[in-house]
Each structure stands twice: as structure tokens, then as C-alpha cells.
Amino acid sequence: MIRLLPRSRGDRVRWGVVLVLFLFAALIPPLAGLDENLNPDASSRFQIFLGTSALVLALWAISYNLMLGYTGMVSFAHAAYYGVGAYTVALIFKRYHLPILVGLAAAPFAAAVVGVVTGLVAQRAVRLYFSLLTLAISQLLFSLAFSWYDFTGGDNGISVTLPDQLSDYTTLYYFTAAIVGVCLLLMFLLVRSPFGAALLAIRENRQRAAAIGINVKVYELAIYTIASLFAGMAGGLFMLYQQQAYPEMLYWTANAQPVVVSLLGGTGTFLGPAVGAFIYVVLDNAVSKQFPYQFDIILGAIVLGVVLAVPGGISDAPTVFLRLRERFHRGEKAEAAPAESSGEAIRLFDVRKALATDAIQAEEVHPGQTLLQIDHLSRRFGGLRAVEDVSLEVKQGDRHAIIGPNGAGKSTLFNLITGQLKPTSGTVKFDGRDITGKAPHVIARTGIGRAFQITTIFPKLTVRQNLQFAMLAHAGYTVRPIGFANRIFYAEAQELAEAVGLGAWADLPAGQLSHGDQRAIEIAISLALGSKLVLLDEPTAGMSAYETDKAMELVRRLATERHLTLLFCEHDMSVVFSTARTVTVMHQGRVLTEGTPEQIRRDPDVQKVYLGELEQEELGA
Amino acid sequence: MTPGQVLLFAVGGLANAAYLFIVAAGLSLVFGALRVINMAHGSLYMIAAFVTVVIGNQLGASLGFWGGMLLAVAVAGAIGGVVEVLVLRRVYGREHLVQLLGTYAVSLIIAGAVRIVFGANYRTIVSPIPGHIDLGGYSYASYSLFMIGAAIAIGGGVWAMLYRTNLGRNIRAAVADPDLLNATGVNVTRLYTTVFMIGAALAGLGGSIVAPSQAVGSSIDTDVLVLAFAISVIGGLGSITGSAVGALIVGMVISFGLVIPATNPFALAFVFIIMTAVLIVRPRGLFGLPES
Numbered sequence: 001m002i003r004l005l006p007r008s009r010g011d012r013v014r015w016g017v018v019l020v021l022f023l024f025a026a027l028i029p030p031l032a033g034l035d036e037n038l039n040p041d042a043s044s045r046f047q048i049f050l051g052t053s054a055l056v057l058a059l060w061a062i063s064y065n066l067m068l069g070y071t072g073m074v075s076f077a078h079a080a081y082y083g084v085g086a087y088t089v090a091l092i093f094k095r096y097h098l099p100i101l102v103g104l105a106a107a108p109f110a111a112a113v114v115g116v117v118t119g120l121v122a123q124r125a126v127r128l129y130f131s132l133l134t135l136a137i138s139q140l141l142f143s144l145a146f147s148w149y150d151f152t153g154g155d156n157g158i159s160v161t162l163p164d165q166l167s168d169y170t171t172l173y174y175f176t177a178a179i180v181g182v183c184l185l186l187m188f189l190l191v192r193s194p195f196g197a198a199l200l201a202i203r204e205n206r207q208r209a210a211a212i213g214i215n216v217k218v219y220e221l222a223i224y225t226i227a228s229l230f231a232g233m234a235g236g237l238f239m240l241y242q243q244q245a246y247p248e249m250l251y252w253t254a255n256a257q258p259v260v261v262s263l264l265g266g267t268g269t270f271l272g273p274a275v276g277a278f279i280y281v282v283l284d285n286a287v288s289k290q291f292p293y294q295f296d297i298i299l300g301a302i303v304l305g306v307v308l309a310v311p312g313g314i315s316d317a318p319t320v321f322l323r324l325r326e327r328f329h330r331g332e333k334a335e336a337a338p339a340e341s342s343g344e345a346i347r348l349f350d351v352r353k354a355l356a357t358d359a360i361q362a363e364e365v366h367p368g369q370t371l372l373q374i375d376h377l378s379r380r381f382g383g384l385r386a387v388e389d390v391s392l393e394v395k396q397g398d399r400h401a402i403i404g405p406n407g408a409g410k411s412t413l414f415n416l417i418t419g420q421l422k423p424t425s426g427t428v429k430f431d432g433r434d435i436t437g438k439a440p441h442v443i444a445r446t447g448i449g450r451a452f453q454i455t456t457i458f459p460k461l462t463v464r465q466n467l468q469f470a471m472l473a474h475a476g477y478t479v480r481p482i483g484f485a486n487r488i489f490y491a492e493a494q495e496l497a498e499a500v501g502l503g504a505w506a507d508l509p510a511g512q513l514s515h516g517d518q519r520a521i522e523i524a525i526s527l528a529l530g531s532k533l534v535l536l537d538e539p540t541a542g543m544s545a546y547e548t549d550k551a552m553e554l555v556r557r558l559a560t561e562r563h564l565t566l567l568f569c570e571h572d573m574s575v576v577f578s579t580a581r582t583v584t585v586m587h588q589g590r591v592l593t594e595g596t597p598e599q600i601r602r603d604p605d606v607q608k609v610y611l612g613e614l615e616q617e618e619l620g621a
Numbered sequence: 622m623t624p625g626q627v628l629l630f631a632v633g634g635l636a637n638a639a640y641l642f643i644v645a646a647g648l649s650l651v652f653g654a655l656r657v658i659n660m661a662h663g664s665l666y667m668i669a670a671f672v673t674v675v676i677g678n679q680l681g682a683s684l685g686f687w688g689g690m691l692l693a694v695a696v697a698g699a700i701g702g703v704v705e706v707l708v709l710r711r712v713y714g715r716e717h718l719v720q721l722l723g724t725y726a727v728s729l730i731i732a733g734a735v736r737i738v739f740g741a742n743y744r745t746i747v748s749p750i751p752g753h754i755d756l757g758g759y760s761y762a763s764y765s766l767f768m769i770g771a772a773i774a775i776g777g778g779v780w781a782m783l784y785r786t787n788l789g790r791n792i793r794a795a796v797a798d799p800d801l802l803n804a805t806g807v808n809v810t811r812l813y814t815t816v817f818m819i820g821a822a823l824a825g826l827g828g829s830i831v832a833p834s835q836a837v838g839s840s841i842d843t844d845v846l847v848l849a850f851a852i853s854v855i856g857g858l859g860s861i862t863g864s865a866v867g868a869l870i871v872g873m874v875i876s877f878g879l880v881i882p883a884t885n886p887f888a889l890a891f892v893f894i895i896m897t898a899v900l901i902v903r904p905r906g907l908f909g910l911p912e913s
Contacts, residue, residue, distance in 0.1 A: 072716070074717065074718050074721055121901065124900060124904060125900055125904045127717050128658060129854070129900060129904055129905070131717070132658075132850055132854050132900070133896075133897060133900050136854075136893040136896040136900070139847060139889070139892075140890055140893045140894065143886075143893070144890065146886075147886030148886070149886070251843075252843075252847060253843050256725075256729070292736075293733045293734075293736040293737045294737070295733070296730070296733030296736070297729070297733035297734060299729050300727065300729030300730035300731075300732075302726075303722055303723075303725065303726035304708065304723060304726035304727070307712075307719055307722045307723045308708070308723065
């Protein structure tokens, strides 16, 4: 389903900037020549040289931003892959006496191989510890380049000589520009593809990404490797105009350059770092020659300013400008449409329409058959038996509630079912498949959707993208590195957004919506995933009485009309008794009893459990 | 290697471990309480080293060093306070990315400022405790033994501060639940500033103590930072015991790695191999606390 997106004013400005940028890059050599003619002091060769270095820096920084901006990973090893690219060219030329272009062709792949191996190691940790592991890897590679004197030349580095065809500055510039251009195009297609959508989802919310079926670790390793591939290419091109590889290229502080350049240009945009690279080279040349130490201070001030004040970097400036102008104009026209949602989605939720949406056609259901089978499931934390020998059966089409006092093990049980925790013993079978101890993304793919206790969506993505990305993940499209993710399932996601009453806010970042509406998005994500079983962890927590009624009415209607199977835990007994058909009571990690709401209501043991808790609370108070 | 040589290199390793422990303990203390990795920690170390050398040499003779050290620690602590108020306060609770980049920016600014104020040349100061002790045919610099003793004393001091004072009790409570601590009437904002200043002062103390035994130049900030990271990661961020164990491992690996001809070029590489291995087996380090 291809559909052209409406172009906003912001888009037009952005494409204009892109065009100017490309024209400028293409015209650098003639402009430098003109400058030399008019100004006897200027050297066109030097300016073209600076232009070449800006191109290479742009490629390097954009490859860094694939991780920093698109996936939210901070790596201290990226300079090492850049260095590996440069050393590949140098070593193939010097040690194996092959032409420099052979080395250039091999550079990205050498860097990618080193990247995938070291990336596997770094992935053992997440976030901060991941960053520190990349630091160790970077220093290891640096030590190798620095100390393996016989092979790498140690601190002297290795130099190469260019073939005659490339020794002309202008030719070298256009040669570099062509390769950088192709690399940028490839990276651009990648970040806009369904694969890129998976990366954005991971950056936004790792837990939710896994819950829509994305294998977070694999995607992170993939982008880490791809980023090192392009860093290797940049390092190879560096050899063409510098003709020298040296160990300091790999030292961890060398990562400052792509980081500063990305921040300077804007990590939230694709070409931002390219703008940053040109500004950096100009600044570097103007300031650092006379005032090398002041340059460090300027860089530090820029990074600090960007980090503390403008998280988007200067490429965000046009958007900021447009937003200001929009606000100014709106101020003139009395009151514009309300920009904020107010929990209306639940009321507007159109179940019939939601279920008619093509993308989410459910499979046939057989009410009464066992869908989820839990046998003797236990989980201990040290000496604490959070879940102890729990056996439970959830029938297709049922609305099954799990109740119990705080600490009864309800959330732990949910986490064991959806794979956030691994059981100590026991089995979980879903739809005939053994899913015991499987990873969350695998379990999500078998058809178990989950709404978390704390609302878990992709806050900075639009409401439509939240649903679109879930559909992409469900269809298995996120492995595709080509195609425009925003155009796939656009209409279906819009339709679903309208059906759940969020049509008017489809273009708003999901995080701006009210609590109740965010809950509606979560349920819609479960629908978009075509889940057969939906786990709701305290679905009405934090809702007003009105919202609670509406939300549960929605849940009941969904379950009835779609034969959707529900498993939920809830503290509000009126919600439980009005919604559930089967109730399981848990107490201290064990199943106390199970029955229809009527049976449970009359059960003296259940009353004792809740009464006992009450007494304890009274005593405690 | 004779037993005498082993002892010699072991003492060398202990001396390395001594100053590295002081620096890493500051890094770890700040991480434990504030959950921020301070990329400018090495910069505070470098400032203190320069202040010690420059002021110490101005004051002259051996007494000058102690004056320089006092001033250096005060300067490092004060700069730490300014950084905490101006930068750190705005990044608590934000993504690690923002914290890393924010403190990294501070390190760039300090690096530039240090080079403007002190220049790019290496500087040295004579040891305030000259002489050496001869034992089994080898001589041991008295100053190395002083460093080892000082590190043990500082380690004990930090432990006593954490477990025997009101301040320490508040710091440990802040690690567990800052909001609750705030609700009990403790000014957590001021507590964080205090902790960060103590961490900065420890970085300064490390830089000051190391000055007589190494040349002081404008790249020692990143050199020490990367070792302090390695130590904190091996021992576990947030744990003072971990810092001590990590510093011992790193100090010994460097000392023995450098003297064995076969491993000499790769002594530093071993540190990072150990760091990688520990993180793979125990992602939180040997004594690390889980991330809250």
C-alpha cells in the first residue's frame, strides 16, 4: 500500500536545505578556484582539501548517528572501526603491495567484521555498561595498533602513496564525494525502511519493542555492525587525502569528533551531522590554528549548550522557527483546535470498526479450547517464593481474572508468561506450543499481547506510528532494509487509530496524550499485533471512575465480538466481577482457588485472605 | 624472576594501585549516590596535579608540596561544586547519554582551560619524602610506601565517612531512595552537591599525590580516566571495596606487565582484556550493585 504523505511546510524547508547542501558540496572545487582567482592569498588546493575532509567527517559522523540518534547507543569504539578502515587500506598497500583501491574496497568489510565480533562482546551489557565495554574494546584495539610494532608500525603509523589518477585534488574530491554520496543514500534508505522503524522503536522503549515482537539484541547488533561498516569506509577514504594511518585514530577520545559533529548538526535528523561536519571543519580551520586550546573550550561549550538546551542540535532550528511562527499566527485567530487529548478515545472507541480493519483480521477461534496452559510454574528470588507451583488453564474466548492481595505473585506470574522473567521450574504452553522461558519478543510473536501496569508505548512516535510499527513487526517486515516504513500500513494504522477514537490525534506524539488515551493506544497495539491472548496488568490503574467504566466496557466488547481471550489482574473488585467469567485467586505465590465470580464471592477462604489482609493493615496502622 | 624482584614489582603495583584507588573511589562514590558517570573526573585529577606542581614549586622545598596539595584538593573540590550546580543538577534522572555528554563537555572545557593556564609542557616536582629503603638488595622509594599508606588511610576514611557519620548514613539512604530521604527533611539537593565535591576532592587528592612520582602533562586526564573506568567496572560501580580490589588488580597488571619483556607492549591491553572478561561474566562487576 503506497500512499504519498502530505508534505508539510517543515518538510519543504528540510528538502530545500538538503538541496542547498548538495549543490554546495558539488560546487566546492569551482568555488575554491574562483576564490583563488579573486583573492591571491587563498589556496584552492587547501580549500578543496578541507572540503574532502568535511565529506569524510560527514560520513563518519552520520554512521555514528545511526547508533546515537536512531538507536540511542553511546559507543566509545566507533573511532576504532574508523581506524580499522584506515589501517586496512594502509596494510594492504604496504604489507601486501596491492593497489590502494583494493584496500579501499576491503576497508568497510574489515571494519564490519571487527564490528560484529566486538559488538557481540559489548552486547553482553546494556546502556551505561555497554558504553564502558565499548571503551575497553576501543582501548584494546588502540593497544594493538600502538604496540604491535612489526605489523602496524607502532606510533609511527603507516603511510601510503596515491596512484596518479587520484593525485589531483579536484579529482580526489569528486571521487570521495561520489563514494560518500552513495553511502549516505544507502544509510538514508536504511533508516527510513521498516528495519529503521524497528531501531526507532528500540530507542523509544526497549520493553515495548520486545513486546511487539522485535528481537532487540539482534537489531542492535545489526545496526552496530552496519555503523562500523560505514565508519570503516570513512576511515578508508581518510587514507586517500591524509595518506597516513596512526594509532591515535583509535584512541577512545577520538570519538569526540563524530559526537560533537552529530550534536552540532542535530542527532534527530539524518543529514544534520553533515551540516555539523562542514561547520566543524570551518571552525577548526579558523580557530584551532591560532587558538588550539580555545577550540577545545568552544567545542565543550557547544556540546554543553546542545545537551542542556537544544536536544535536537541546530538542525532543529527550522522546526523551532516554524513552530514559533505557527504559534504567532494561531494567536491571531482566536482559539484553534485543541492540541491536547482529553481521554475521549475510550468513549469514541468503535469496536466494530476496529475489528473490521484489514490489517488485524483475527484467526479463527474455538471457544472452550485451552489456549494457555500453565503447569506447576514456580519462580524463586533467593529464598522468596514469588510464584510457587501454580497451575492454570485459560480457555479460548474467556475473560479470566487473577486476583489476590499485594505480593500474591500476580505481576510475577505475568512476567513469567510473557518472558520478562524465566521460571525456576514448570512449563507454560500457549496454543499448543511450549513457550517456557522464551524471550519476550518470541512470545509476543506467538500471539500474546500485553498492556503493562505502567503504560508502555513509544512516547515520541506519533499515535499512527505506534500502531504502524506494531503492524510492521507483526507482519515480519522489520527485517526489510528497503521500502519506506512510514508508507507501509499507513492507511490501516489510520483506520485503526480512528476506530479506537484517536483519529484526530494520529499525528501527535503519543506521549502527549492523556493517560486514558495512552491506555487505548496500548490496547490498539495489542489489536495491531493480532494477539489471540491479551494480558492486562491492572488495566484501570490510575483511571477515573468514568474512564474505568468506559475502558472496561471497551474491553468486554472487544472480547465478545472478537472472541479475544483476556487474562487480567485487577484490584478493583467491581471491575473484576463485572468483567470476568473465570476468577483465580492467588495468595502468597500459590493458587488459592478458582471459580466463577459468584463462587469466588461466596468462598469463605477468599474472604479470609482479604479480611486477613485488612486486619493486618489495621494492626499496622 | 627472583623473590626479591617479585617483591619489588609487587610494591610498584601497590603504589600504582594506591593513587588509582583514590581516584576510582571518588568516581565510584559519585556513581553510587548520584547514578552519574563523571567523564570530567580525570580533568579534576589533572587540575590538582598541575596546582600541586606549580604552587609546590613556588613555595619551594619539601614543605611546598604539602601546601600545594592542600590548595589543589580545595580547588578540585570547589570546581566540582560549581560543575554540580551548573551542569549535573540539570541531568539527574535523564538518559545516560545526556549525562555522559554533559560531563564530557565539562572535561573538554577543563582540558582547554588547563592548557591555556599551564601550557602543554610536562612539569615535575621533587618528592617531599626523598630517600629510599633498602631491602634484600633492592631499594624502595620512601614516597611509594607513603602513597600506599595514604591510600589505606583514605580508604579507611571514606569507609568511616559512609558508615560512621550522619552524612554517610544520608548518602546510603539517598542511594536507596532519594525521594523518601527528601521527604524526611534531608536537603537532598545539597547532599548531592556535597557528595560530588567529595568525589572531586578525591580525584584532586589522587592527582596531587601522584605528582611527585610522574611527570604532569596535559593528557593525564584521559589516561587516568580510562584506568579509573576500568577499575570501577572490574570492581563494580558504586562499591568502595570494589574500587580497592579493582585498583589492586589494575595496579599489579600494569606493574608486572611492564617488566616482563614478552608482555611489555601489551601491559595496558591486559587491563582492558580483564575489564572485558569481568563484564562478560559479571555484568555489574565483582562487587557491583544492580542498576536501580
